[in-house]
Amino acid sequence: MLIMANTELSVNKPTGKKTLMSSRTRSKFVDFLFVLPALALLAVFTYYPVAKLVQISLTDWNLLNPTWEFVGLKNWKWLFAGTGAKYLWNSLKVTFLYSLGEIFITMVGGIIFALIFKRLTSGFSAMRAIVFVPKYVAMSSAAMVFLVILNTDYGILNYLLSLIGIEKVNWLDGKSTALISVLFCTGWRVVGYGMMIYLSAMMGISSQYYEAASLDGANKTVQFFKITLPLLSPTTLFLLVTTFLSSMKVFQSIDIMTSGGPNRATEVFVYQIYQYAMVDFRMDRAATSAVMFFAILLIVTVGTMKYSNNVVTYDS
């Protein structure tokens, strides 16, 4: 660090023309040193692993065996045409369904909540905080409390339903309800986030639009659909893309609440990769699935980036 300070001084007070060139190059090099630690770590822990992943997908790497060799596209055949295909399509379907649910809750729930909670009083500000706080509740804790609430025999939800005459629902063990149960938990955590994003965007809409519209006799409902919603479309697109990308990575709630069951009804993509790698120790198959997963993320990200270059950024 001291050396850097010294070079800096020599840049500021060049003593002669001879040293000027070299000190300028040196200065550039010192600038580069500032980004070096981050770049080096990214190279080792982000970019190198991607290359390694592709390589592993071409081998028969099984953690239970001491050696491995290249087997060409065998894993890829297994994934698309072999026994892996059935599970691949199933997990793709489950992941997209889950993703759709989370996007729906974030966007529709978020905008409804934003309309309800937009009043600028201290009471509403406190309520907004309460609606938002689940975002900071650890997923483990959230998943656990929803396990308690949704428990078939003594969960409070089934008890409340029984009061209005609805039979016990096997929330987490039912093939059709398991994914919905997980979405309850996710929805609880994300809806306040959607609300805050929409609220801050709504604050940015000039009140002149609404004044003009009400002079023209447009009521609140018309104003919402003709002014608010269209002007929020960049925000909606942002939420759509970022929520899609983050929901594709869902793992924790599935791992804790359903373990991919019942009968793979909630086996999302990342959970499947995890199973291949850390339970079956089939690094080759896990890597192949992971490359596939990465390709999907990449296509979606690059695609939307091209589609809307300046409207949104992809930083969450």
Next chain:
Amino acid sequence: MNNTAAPRLHGKRKGAGYHIQTVAAVLITLFMLFPLYWMIATSLKSAEEAQLIIPTLYPHGLHFENYLYVLTKANFLKYYWNTIVMTVGIMVLQVGTGTLAAYGFACGQFKGREVLFYIVLGALMIPLQVTFIPIYIMCANWNLTDTFLGLILPEAVSAYYIFMLRNTFMAIDQSYVDAGRIDGLGRLGIIRHVLVPMSKASIFTVTLVTFSNGWNAYFWPKIIARNEVRRVLTVGLAQLKNTFAGQAVANYHQIMAGAVLAIIPLVILFIVFQKYMMTGYSKAAMK
């Protein structure tokens, strides 16, 4: 809502819509609060009370020994320590590498600056869920399983942090940087005495997000720290359910105590720094 005319009426006449909105807001808030309430209420119940067919709405008798059990018998004290060290480690490294890199990308002059910055941004598209297999193998080869280093290193750089901070630094008028230089400050001096003080709020917000991400991390800690020595709270909590597999229903009162313990630090942080933590994410969205 249709009842209230758009130009605000002065005075106290408020339409029915206004009151409906208030009622709806209060009901939703209570609804959103319920899981947290239920977590705390269940954590204080006895084993029998936690499994009544007709649930009691509040604990009849406060069983604080559930917390004691989780902290000592279920090793949550150790998990706390592991989580704290991991989170602080990640935070310090992300802030350190991130601040330096943000300066380099915002103010530095070197060849390939733009390209390298895009490489950093590209990392946003490559989550650990994609790369965890090679990283796990690498860490295993370096004997980093069940160590703090293994927990921390793969998360040591945050492209998100670099991106946010670089934007903040670039928004600062160049004349401040020049003034610092004239006063004889070197690069590190400019970062410390000019750039960082001027972007305090930003740095604080992003750091809080970083902290909460670290605290709530689950995927990587579960993979790299499979043994109890370096298990973190989130994983330990999930394990609490698994240890009693088969009769999992029997210990929900203890699991809820664990769940409460796992979220207390962040909820306190949220209450204290609410302003920053609520804008943290939306700031990212608007950038």
